[in-house]
Amino acid sequence: MPGPGRYLHRMTARPKPVYARRIFWDVDFDTIDYDAKASFVIERVFERGDVEDIRQCRRYYGDEQGRKVLLNAKFLPEHRMHLASAVVGEPLEKFRCYTLRRSSPGLFPY
Numbered sequence: 341m342p343g344p345g346r347y348l349h350r351m352t353a354r355p356k357p358v359y360a361r362r363i364f365w366d367v368d369f370d371t372i373d374y375d376a377k378a379s380f381v382i383e384r385v386f387e388r389g390d391v392e393d394i395r396q397c398r399r400y401y402g403d404e405q406g407r408k409v410l411l412n413a414k415f416l417p418e419h420r421m422h423l424a425s426a427v428v429g430e431p432l433e434k435f436r437c438y439t440l441r442r443s444s445p446g447l448f449p450y
Contacts, residue, residue: 357396363388374400382409386424387416413437
């Protein structure tokens with residue numbers, strides 16, 4: 341009779357998310373370690389992914405880990421900052437990428 345740990349392992353094993361390859365165009369897609377590079381994956385999915393990719397990301401990492409990563413991200417495009425703010429339920433002012441952008445504005449548009 342197998343011990344209880346054997347079944348517990350099956351319950352905690354998460355299926356790997358299925359993302360569009362275009363999101364990770366600059367890295368070897370087949371060798372991405374989703375657990376070791378969680379911050380990179382979450383940021384990239386929110387930066388370049390579509391709705392289904394973001395759903396997969398939230399399922400795999402959970403809302404709390406996604407929230408922590410997104411709040412500390414150095415860069416997100418402006419329209420994706422607004423999306424991330426809506427998804428995690430935090431105001432833009434709490435996002436590091438928002439405060440960094442505000443503290444170093446671009447050139448004045450003439």
